[in-house]
Amino acid sequence: MENILTITGNVKYTITLDPGVWIFDDRRVDLTTYFSQTREITDANEVYTKAVSKHWDREIMEGAIYPPTLKTEKKFEKEKVLTGTFGIPFKPFLLNSEPGPDAKRLVVQTKSEEIEFPLDTAYDIILGYSKDGKPLITDGPVHIYLGDGSNQENPIKDIIGFTIK
Template sequence: METIIPIKGKVKYKITLDPGVWIFDDRKVDLNTYFSEDQERGNALEEYTKSISKHWDREIMEGAVYPPTLKTEVKFEKEKVLTGTFGIPLKPFLVNAEPEQTAKNVVIEYGENDQVSLSLETASGLILGFSKDGKPLKEDGPLHVYYQDGSNKENPIKNVTGFTIE
């Protein structure tokens, strides 16, 4: 099983994806809760601005005080990484590959010779599952592909070998 997944086709930059390093990526999402929660898909810059403003206001009001639970929070995050089921959005990788203006579809290659073709817009909402219960997807991985609405949560596209932009 190959663990490096290419994005190729009508793109300016051919990209290779390595799911083994995504556990350290801040963009990862918890697949146990991602589809069940009411997802608020706001503007990332707006969310960042709000969080920084809130932090700044707190420091002005209370002073720069670190919470006494900081060590336990770090321990909890480490435990979550070791036991969690995670995915990552495909959109940032598609944006970095810079599809050509004539590109309309993304073909997901999986299994021996199977393929699924989705519009570029639909593919931008895909979530790539890369770990289950803290372990990489070795038997039927390295990636599982989930639709944005979670409609294939119980039966994702498995054994993904590549993405081709057409």
């Protein structure tokens, strides 16, 4: 049970986080490249519409094409999952907890201290949960990376829970 984290406090719903299942989550990000890439903030609906339109146009012009490398792509993805360093954005979990209208801070409890962040900054946090394909057993279950990557070399470790105040 020490790998389970909770978001409690001034929230409508207490959220339980299990980093062991995030390896299967499509929201995962590769921490080796995440902070070096430029990211555009876009509307997910717009991105989806453009992707579907592009695919539809290609099928109209060329006919349906099934990629011959589907098996190798699956193998590559499996290999990447088994050897990669991954994290997941904290924002969806915070949004699902529905912080109270007067909530202003996120308090991160570690084994040795409590660290406070403004709630606006907390939405940009990335929770690292694996390194080189292995779960963070010794100083985990998650590491906190700030959204701007400023603590990329020295993330916050030994997290035991989150409280919204």
